[in-house]
Amino acid sequence: MHRLHSLALGAVTALALVAGSAQAASLSREPYLQRVGTDSATVAFRLSASCAPTVYYGTHGSTDQRVTAPNPATKHAVELSGLEPGTAYTYVVDACGARTNPVTFSTASKPGVRRVHFTTVGDFGSNSDDQKQVARAMLGRAPELFLALGDNAYESGTEAEFQRNLFEPMAPLLAQVPFFAVPGNHEYETNQGQPYFDNLYLPTSSTGGESYYSFDWGFVHFVAIDSSCALGLAPSSRCTPAAQRQWVEEDLAASTAPWKIAFMHYPPWSSGEHGSQPNIRKQFAPLFEEYGVDLVLTGHDHDYERSQPMKGDAVAASGTRAPVYLVVGSGGAGLRDMSTSSKPSWSVLRNNGDHGYLDVKAEDGTLTAQMLTPSGKVMDSFTLTKELPPEPEPPPATADETTPTPGQPDPAPTPAPSPSPSGGTNPLPTGAETAEDLGPTAAGCSAGPAMALLPGAILVFAGALRRRRR
Numbered sequence: 001m002h003r004l005h006s007l008a009l010g011a012v013t014a015l016a017l018v019a020g021s022a023q024a025a026s027l028s029r030e031p032y033l034q035r036v037g038t039d040s041a042t043v044a045f046r047l048s049a050s051c052a053p054t055v056y057y058g059t060h061g062s063t064d065q066r067v068t069a070p071n072p073a074t075k076h077a078v079e080l081s082g083l084e085p086g087t088a089y090t091y092v093v094d095a096c097g098a099r100t101n102p103v104t105f106s107t108a109s110k111p112g113v114r115r116v117h118f119t120t121v122g123d124f125g126s127n128s129d130d131q132k133q134v135a136r137a138m139l140g141r142a143p144e145l146f147l148a149l150g151d152n153a154y155e156s157g158t159e160a161e162f163q164r165n166l167f168e169p170m171a172p173l174l175a176q177v178p179f180f181a182v183p184g185n186h187e188y189e190t191n192q193g194q195p196y197f198d199n200l201y202l203p204t205s206s207t208g209g210e211s212y213y214s215f216d217w218g219f220v221h222f223v224a225i226d227s228s229c230a231l232g233l234a235p236s237s238r239c240t241p242a243a244q245r246q247w248v249e250e251d252l253a254a255s256t257a258p259w260k261i262a263f264m265h266y267p268p269w270s271s272g273e274h275g276s277q278p279n280i281r282k283q284f285a286p287l288f289e290e291y292g293v294d295l296v297l298t299g300h301d302h303d304y305e306r307s308q309p310m311k312g313d314a315v316a317a318s319g320t321r322a323p324v325y326l327v328v329g330s331g332g333a334g335l336r337d338m339s340t341s342s343k344p345s346w347s348v349l350r351n352n353g354d355h356g357y358l359d360v361k362a363e364d365g366t367l368t369a370q371m372l373t374p375s376g377k378v379m380d381s382f383t384l385t386k387e388l389p390p391e392p393e394p395p396p397a398t399a400d401e402t403t404p405t406p407g408q409p410d411p412a413p414t415p416a417p418s419p420s421p422s423g424g425t426n427p428l429p430t431g432a433e434t435a436e437d438l439g440p441t442a443a444g445c446s447a448g449p450a451m452a453l454l455p456g457a458i459l460v461f462a463g464a465l466r467r468r469r470r
């Protein structure tokens with residue numbers, strides 16, 4: 001055969017092979033947003049065949065920028081860098097012939113921005129219809145971020161279960177809402193949580209890597225705790241209880257954010273099936289109290305429960321500032337019986353009759369949380385308040401300044417909140433208009449009207465009737 005002809009045939013063959021492999025590639029796992037910060041974001045996904053994909057992205061709905069993975073592979077986590085804070089970005093994954101539909105997310109707003117909206121829930125990773133409905137409802141709220149409270153992939157957190165019980169049923173949410181997770185006990189059943197760490201791309205801490213970490217989103221400081229590690233279940237090479245506790249203390253002490261929220265799987269306070277975890281409480285409650293954590297978000301028990309503001313092993317004295325503990329374990333696994341027939345005195349409200357999620361909005365000195373079912377029924381509603389110093393005036397615009405980037409405002413960093421005269425949070429000024437509480441309410445924590453619609457005793461009986469095991 002003539003050499004030139006041979007080369008041409010070879011080129012055609014090579015092109016055919018390339019085209020063939022391109023056609024063979026598809027996304028075996030839809031994109032999910034990880035490690036989203038003020039100036040970067042990771043778009044992770046999996047492919048059915050090895051190739052070097054490109055992520056196209058941009059603002060204002062365009063996708064005029066691109067990052068191409070350096071090497072062919074089936075497992076990808078492509079980092080977008082040089083992003084603007086608090087800004088909407090649209091992205092598309094182009095993987096050798098497979099191209100996703102454009103979707104949009106927002107980067108984290110700067111630490112001084114006094115408006116943050118997030119949703120959270122745990123105990124969902126079951127591929128159940130309830131999980132899908134909860135995820136769909138959360139996406140409908142258009143939160144900036146989503147906190148996953150553990151038991152993200154039943155039954156044992158295997159690689160296959162992460163695919164089937166987390167990424168597939170929650171794909172639309174995870175493609176558009178950055179999510180930050182903590183591991184549950186079920187993830188720890190496989191190789192001490194290794195598939196969890198293999199599949200997620202989380203912020204890291206100096207001593208614990210991805211096991212525990214913190215990040216700021218606007219004026220909220222979030223601290224993620226590995227409660228299985230706290231119980232001594234992690235390999236010491238990854239995480240030890242002592243190192244984690246020390247890091248949490250140093251991290252909280254260093255934060256000047258006006259709002260501080262901790263999240264982990266095991267609940268320090270719960271009257272659900274498994275009950276309170278005194279070991280976890282002993283390790284972290286003193287830190288939460290000393291460094292002004294406002295909310296502690298947990299799961300594990302398959303119900304919803306809200307505590308009074310708690311100090312030590314008791315309800316905090318009226319008028320003092322103390323953390324409120326929530327169990328939000330109603331994300332999709334079967335709901336469970338409570339461990340006590342009547343509501344403990346420290347418990348404000350509990351519900352094991354509905355699946356649902358928590359929707360939280362912090363704006364200036366007011367944090368408003370709603371526990372919602374997928375159909376929009378409000379299971380619980382409460383507000384925390386505190387005094388913040390006046391927001392600094394933005395500097396006057398100069399003549400050569402260009403039009404600001406769309407997104408959230410960009411004020412100067414917010415100083416730490418000034419203590420109220422009592423040293424605690426302040427009562428909700430409008431509480432008398434909205435609250436019809438079921439028990440004593442500490443300063444700074446007011447219940448909304450929905451609580452009156454769902455008395456705890458009725459909820460317990462409703463839950464007992466639908467007893468299911470997971």
Ligand SMILES: [Fe+2]
Pocket residue numbers: 150151184185186265299300301
């Ligand atoms: Fe659990």
